[in-house]
Amino acid sequence: xxxxxxxxxxxxxxxxxxxxxxxxxxxxxxxxxxxxxxxxxxxxxxxxxxxxxxxxxxxxxxxxxxxxxxxxxxxxxxxxxxxxxxxxxxxxxxxxxxxxxxxxxxxxxxxxxxxxxxxxxxxxxxxxxxxxxxxxxxxxxxxxxxxxxxxxxxxxxxxxxxxxxxxxxxxxxxxxxxxxxxxxxxxxxxxxxxxxxxxxxxxxxxxxxxxxxxxxxxxxxxxxxxxxxxxxxxxxxxxxxxxxxxxxxxxx
Amino acid sequence: xxxxxxxxxxxxxxxxxxxxxxxxxxxxxxxxxxxxxxxxxxxxxxxxxxxxxxxxxxxxxxxxxxxxxxxxxxxxxxxxxxxxxxxxxxxxxxxxxxxxxxxxxxxxxxxxxxxxxxxxxxxxxxxxxxxxxxxxxxxxxxxxxxxxxxxxxxxxxxxxxxxxxxxxxxxxxxxxxxxxxxxxxxxxxxxxxxxxxxxxxxxxxxxxxxxxxxxxxxxxxxxxxxxxxxxxxxxxxxxxxxxxxxxxxxxx
Numbered sequence: 001x002x003x004x005x006x007x008x009x010x011x012x013x014x015x016x017x018x019x020x021x022x023x024x025x026x027x028x029x030x031x032x033x034x035x036x037x038x039x040x041x042x043x044x045x046x047x048x049x050x051x052x053x054x055x056x057x058x059x060x061x062x063x064x065x066x067x068x069x070x071x072x073x074x075x076x077x078x079x080x081x082x083x084x085x086x087x088x089x090x091x092x093x094x095x096x097x098x099x100x101x102x103x104x105x106x107x108x109x110x111x112x113x114x115x116x117x118x119x120x121x122x123x124x125x126x127x128x129x130x131x132x133x134x135x136x137x138x139x140x141x142x143x144x145x146x147x148x149x150x151x152x153x154x155x156x157x158x159x160x161x162x163x164x165x166x167x168x169x170x171x172x173x174x175x176x177x178x179x180x181x182x183x184x185x186x187x188x189x190x191x192x193x194x195x196x197x198x199x200x201x202x203x204x205x206x207x208x209x210x211x212x213x214x215x216x217x218x219x220x221x222x223x224x225x226x227x228x229x230x231x232x233x234x235x236x237x238x239x240x241x242x243x244x245x246x247x248x249x250x251x252x
Numbered sequence: 253x254x255x256x257x258x259x260x261x262x263x264x265x266x267x268x269x270x271x272x273x274x275x276x277x278x279x280x281x282x283x284x285x286x287x288x289x290x291x292x293x294x295x296x297x298x299x300x301x302x303x304x305x306x307x308x309x310x311x312x313x314x315x316x317x318x319x320x321x322x323x324x325x326x327x328x329x330x331x332x333x334x335x336x337x338x339x340x341x342x343x344x345x346x347x348x349x350x351x352x353x354x355x356x357x358x359x360x361x362x363x364x365x366x367x368x369x370x371x372x373x374x375x376x377x378x379x380x381x382x383x384x385x386x387x388x389x390x391x392x393x394x395x396x397x398x399x400x401x402x403x404x405x406x407x408x409x410x411x412x413x414x415x416x417x418x419x420x421x422x423x424x425x426x427x428x429x430x431x432x433x434x435x436x437x438x439x440x441x442x443x444x445x446x447x448x449x450x451x452x453x454x455x456x457x458x459x460x461x462x463x464x465x466x467x468x469x470x471x472x473x474x475x476x477x478x479x480x481x482x483x484x485x486x487x488x489x490x491x492x493x494x495x496x497x498x499x500x501x502x503x504x
Contacts, residue, residue: 006260006467096502103502111418161454165417165503166363167425168496169435169455171462183421202413203421204466210423211463214456214483215258230260231466244420250348250355251417251503 006230010215010223011036017224019056024145027225036227038146043155043180043231045212047224048131049118051138051158051176057130059086077102083117086128090115095252103163106131109243110175111252113163132158135176136238143178155179155231159209165251172213174205174239181205181235182242203242204233258482262467262475263288269476271308276397279477288479290398295407295432295483297464299476300383301370303390303410303428309382311338329354335369338380342367347504355415358383361495362427363504365415384410387428388490395430407432407483411461417503424465426457426491433457433487434494455494456485 014030017023027046031038052058066074066081070088074081078099088094091104095111106115108131116131132138139156146154158176163169174182184204212226246252266282269275279298283290304310318326318333322340326333330351340346343356347363358367360383368383384390391408398406410428415421426434436456464478498504 005262006463008258008260008463010257098502101502164455166496166501167455167458167494169453169458169494171455171459173419201421202465203416203419203423206419206421207423207462207466209462210459211258211260211466213454214459214463242419242421244418249418250350250353 004230004232006211006228008211008215009036009227009229011225011227012223014050014223014225017050017053019053019058021054022145023050023054024142024149027142028146028149030225031227038150038152038154038227039229040153041155041229041231042152043157043208043228044142044146045157045159045209045216045226045228046139046142047216048116048135048158048160048175049129050224051132051135051142052129055132055138057132059128059130061086061126061128073097073102083114083119083128086117086130087115090117090130105246105252108135108175109240110162112160116160116175131160131175136178136240137176139176139178139237153179157205157208157212159212161213172209172211172216174203174209174242177205177237177239179236180208180231181233182237182239184233184235204235205237205239206242256482256484258463258480260463260467261288261479261481263477263479264475266302266475266477269302269305271305271310273306274397275302275306276394276401279394280398280401282477283479290402290404290406290479291481292405293407293481293483294404295409295460295480296394296398297409297411297461297468297478297480298391298394299468300368300387300410300412300427301381302476303384303387303394304381307384307390309384311380311382313338313378313380325349325354335366335371335380338369338382339367342369342382357498357504360387360427361492362414364412368412368427383412383427388430388492389428391428391430391489405431409457409460409464411464413465424461424463424468426455426461426494429457429489429491431488432460432483433485434489434491436485436487456487457489457491458494 061082064082066085070085074084093105096103135158143156161170162173182205184202187200313334316334318337322337326336345357348355387410395408413422414425434457436454439452
């Protein structure tokens with residue numbers, strides 16, 4: 001729950017990010033150029049793509065040798081076998097496959113298309129961009145850098161666009177977080193009639209990810225950083241709390 | 253996409269809604285009391301519960317006679333057989349069942365727990381609250397009333413909290429809309445390198461629903477109306493566009 005107005009503002013002048021660059025520093029410079037000043041409790045929502053780029057999660061497809069399994073699966077789903085090799089290397093299991101569709105359990109537990117690997121918006125046609133190795137750690141590192149340099153305690157949320165079961169269209173979804181709630185436990189909060197709420201867990205960081213996604217545009221690079229002000233819920237990830245364990249999941 | 257700041261403000265003094273009441277009028281009165289004035293392009297996000305209440309979608313469980321099928325299923329999922337009867341009467345199919353869990357395809361196409369029927373926050377312990385008969389129509393009617401009375405063209409979005417496959421926690425999700433995009437088609441919009449985007453459809457109204465949900469609190473009645481200002485995408489539902497047809501869905 002948030003008890004005041006929520007204000008969501010995209011940062012407009014973030015430069016293209018190159019591997020190895022200091023993402024926290026670049027974001028702070030852009031915030032300074034925009035004339036903003038961060039406040040304790042602000043949340044910076046960052047598109048996965050620029051986190052992955054800064055962490056050099058770029059793979060040149062020319063150097064990828066598909067395994068026999070990747071070759072077979074690539075033929076079945078009609079995708080580039082080198083891309084399928086990368087998808088498999090980033091995944092624990094294939095959840096669904098159809099021509100044009102490959103939905104996997106990512107090594108981080110996310111059920112998602114193509115292990116979150118993206119070929120658009122990457123320099124050069126034959127490059128692929130993987131998710132960060134550990135997006136919660138990425139969020140913590142960015143948060144720590146910002147805190148060290150500014151003495152302001154912000155939350156950081158890294159998001160990607162996910163497809164869903166049952167519904168059309170992607171929505172912004174949390175993949176890494178620090179300094180914000182992820183799964184919000186409402187147990188013990190009564191409803192208006194004093195009875196316990198039936199809904200006891202809210203995917204709070206996913207709601208925030210979706211909200212920020214409205215302001216990013218879907219290319220995710222044009223406005224890859226969004227500032228959210230007005231959050232009053234407090235908590236501390238990780239995003240792993242949002243991942244339903246396989247044994248409790250009825251849909252894989 | 254939204255090209256300016258987004259501002260999300262809960263309306264704080266909405267009274268409890270009773271069956272048959274003029275919801276648009278009550279919302280406008282609350283907006284007036286709060287000293288706000290609506291602007292063209294504002295979006296009013298409204299919790300399903302108060303729409304259902306105004307439409308008298310309240311059922312007294314004492315008058316529900318469970319069918320043999322409801323009795324059998326209720327025993328299997330360990331739920332009140334009268335509630336299960338209502339769930340079945342609101343559904344096209346049972347998608348998954350486990351003790352404590354009943355996930356159905358609602359007659360409107362939504363895959364959701366318990367057909368969206370809620371027993372919390374309803375006056376009297378033995379009442380259930382069903383989804384509106386046609387939430388898109390509800391949204392259109394509220395929008396039309398507001399337009400007639402204020403000459404302002406607002407969008408209206410009716411939302412509920414949905415569980416998801418694969419992830420813990422509920423998130424605010426669109427069930428009815430008027431005057432806003434629901435599924436946003438990005439085909440033809442190039443990425444930063446001039447290539448077509450890989451992601452071509454965004455669940456825009458679901459992102460907006462999630463954003464507004466952050467401000468409602470989960471009881472959904474305390475702050476059941478949220479004003480969103482700053483939306484520049486234009487479109488016209490319906491929410492049916494967000495529902496993936498069964499034959500294209502890999503997860504049911």
